[in-house]
Amino acid sequence: MRRETWVGIILVLGLLAVPLWALAVDEPYTITLATRVVILALAGVGLNVALGLGGLVSLGHAVFFGLGGYAMGILASHAQSYTPLAEWPILIEGSKSMPVIWLVACAVSGLVALAIGALSLRTSGVYFIMITLAFGQMFYFFSISWPAYGGEDGLSIYVRNEFPGLNTLDPIQFFGVCYVILCLALLLVSKLSRSSFGLALVAARQNAERVQAVGIEPYRLRLVAFVISGVITGLAGALFADLNRFVSPSMFTWQTSGEIMIFVILGGVGRVMGPVAGAIMFILLEHFLGGLSEYWHIYLGALLLGVVLFARGGLIGVLAGREVAHD
Amino acid sequence: MSLILLIEQVLNGLQFGVMLFLMSAGLTLIFGVMGLINLAHGSLYMIGAFAAAAVAGATGSFVLALAASLGAAAAAGAIIEVTVIRRLYDRDHLDQVLATFALILIFSEGTRWAFGSFPLFLDIPDYLSGPTTLPGGIQYPLYRLAIIVVGLAVAAGLFALIAWTRIGIQIRAGESDREMIGALGVNISRLYTLVFALGAGLAGLAGALIGAIQSVQVGMGEPVLILAFVVIVIGGIGSVKGALIGALLVGLTDTLGRFLLPVVFGAFMEPSAATSIGSALASMAIYILMASVLIARPRGLFGAA
Incomplete structure (x- = not known):
């Protein structure tokens, strides 16, 4: 097996081992921390489909993260207050069931990604970065000034949503749910990157003219990739909201987009396990540097600068060597 | 009454647009000449505002404060150009976005460390405070009028610099062909540092001028940065003329949108719903403008094909 595969297996097993150890020594906070890692990694896995495979530098992925969060917040708040979401044309009730919320989060993020992608992908390069950023801001300002769901204050959900057969209030069980979803997403992305669709997508990133010349339309490939990417990030948003039992417009800020991008870059762009490594590193930094100094973002900035300027393969690149570095 | 209010709002929009131009002129020049997308431009705006507040606090002179904002931001710009930005010119946009995002983190937290989290205040000098009467009997704050004048003067100066001076010729030549002007004996790396410092200085000036209306605090640069991006994307990246027109368009759209949309919705809805829908739409208006x-x-409007 390649070294990168080994690094990946160790990361995934390590991510499972830490909360199990924390369970054994009764440290629920560590389990919550690990759950955060898993959810943020999932958001990164989503972005990585667009960014790593498709080369689409989206600075607006907070839109999907936030939509997932609000899908959870809105459904759960209606279920919490026993008011229907809509009475006309059909009666729609709120829901406290995770699978229903996930489905709604995925569907909404997917539809919005389709719309944003269809418009944004007409541009490229810097214009693409800017237009995705602008869509992000659009959603952010809308969420702030729309008073029905808390506006600037956000929405609190008092009890975590339910998953049939599990007690999601137990940290380790909720961790398990998130972990399984992350593993499924990783499996999907690694299959995707080796499928003919994934290969064509990577080819379109490297040389769009050639791809066009053999009869494949890069626009459609990118649009599909953007939608898949949005759906995964949206799902992560729903889980993140459930972890905190709180959603607010801060999920839509462009700093959120920037942070999701940081996970992907710290870990290594275009590598299946990159976002996992990046999210682990980010949370560890936040936890330890944040404990050392209130101003830990300075160190984060310096580290990010160092990775961009000098270590372009990211953490996985350093651990697994450069032989498989992408383009 | 309503007409006077409308004219006032148009002037506010103009003032906002002129400010945005000071921010976006640097961004668009830096992109046009060096091909670099600089997220840290908002940090230079913040540095200008903090330098102005610190100098005004120490000396009490507003003119010195403005000079300090120009100088400090230009110096900070030159320093980051030489140490970091220079390495990014031949990288792809993703690397540029990330490295300059990292610079934002460093600058914001560094400023928080140096000045604390509480906002500073920069006072409008006495000779510019209070309202003035415009022809037609309109009362308008003198300071805002001064901002419009200063902004338009800087815009005129910038156009003159680009059109008529030797450095302007080099900037325009650099936009069309970087290798060629290097081959013709222009010291490219010096030109780049100069352009970057110029853009940074303008951003710093904008920060100081706005700092006197709003408060001077960490994170003040990022909202303006995003608006400046909207401006240069609308105007066409690299075009200073586009930046001016884009800035005025964004300034007016935003200000008038906030003023008019609630009124428009109020014509056929109940007042509270009209206010909330109107203001929600108004805050999205410029992004809708940009997307369209x-x-x-x-x-963009004036972008090279």
Whole structure:
């Protein structure tokens, strides 16, 4: 097996081992921390489909993260207050069931990604970065000034949503749910990157003219990739909201987009396990540097600068060597 | 009454637009000449405001404060150009976005460390405070009028610099062909540092001028930065003329949108719903404007094809 595969297996097993150890020594906070890692990694896995495979530098992925969060917040708040979401044309009730919320989060993020992608992908390069950023801001300002769901204050959900057969209030069980979803997403992305669709997508990133010349339309490939990417990030948003039992417009800020991008870059762009490594590193930094100094973002900035300027393969690149570095 | 209010709002929009131009002129020049997308431009705006507040606090002179904002931001710009930005010119946009995002983190937290989290205040000098009467009997704050004048003067100066001076010729030549002007004996790396410092200085000046209206605090640069991006994307990245027109368009759209949309919705809805829908839509208006421009003209109004 390649070294990168080994690094990946160790990361995934390590991510499972830490909360199990924390369970054994009764440290629920560590389990919550690990759950955060898993959810943020999932958001990164989503972005990585667009960014790593498709080369689409989206600075607006907070839109999907936030939509997932609000899908959870809105459904759960209606279920919490026993008011229907809509009475006309059909009666729609709120829901406290995770699978229903996930489905709604995925569907909404997917539809919005389709719309944003269809418009944004007409541009490229810097214009693409800017237009995705602008869509992000659009959603952010809308969420702030729309008073029905808390506006600037956000929405609190008092009890975590339910998953049939599990007690999601137990940290380790909720961790398990998130972990399984992350593993499924990783499996999907690694299959995707080796499928003919994934290969064509990577080819379109490297040389769009050639791809066009053999009869494949890069626009459609990118649009599909953007939608898949949005759906995964949206799902992560729903889980993140459930972890905190709180959603607010801060999920839509462009700093959120920037942070999701940081996970992907710290870990290594275009590598299946990159976002996992990046999210682990980010949370560890936040936890330890944040404990050392209130101003830990300075160190984060310096580290990010160092990775961009000098270590372009990211953490996985350093651990697994450069032989498989992408383009 | 309503007409006077409208004219006032138009002037506010103009003032906002002129400020945005000071921010976006640097961004668009830096992109046009060096091909670099600089997220840290908002940090230079913040540095200008903090330098002005510190100098005004120490000396009490507003003119010195403005000079300090120009100088400090230009110096900070030159320093980051030489140490970091220079390495990014031949990298792809993703690397540029990330490295300059990292610079934002460093600058914001560094400023928080140096000045604390509490906002500073920069006072409008006495000779510029209070209202003035415009022809037609309109009362308007003198300071805002001064901002419009200063902004338009800087814009005129910038156009003159680019059109008539030797450095302007080099900047324009650099936009069309970087290798060639290097081959013709222009010291490219010095030109780049100069352009970057110029853009940074303008951003710093904008920060100081606005700092006197709003408060001077960490994170003040990022909202303006995003608006400046909207401006240069609408105007066409690299075009200073586009930046001016884009800035005025964004300034007016935003200000008038906030003023008019609630009124428009109020015509056929109950007042509270009209206010909330109107203000929600108004805050999205410029992004809708930008998306529509990009969909109609993917390279902006004055962008090179």
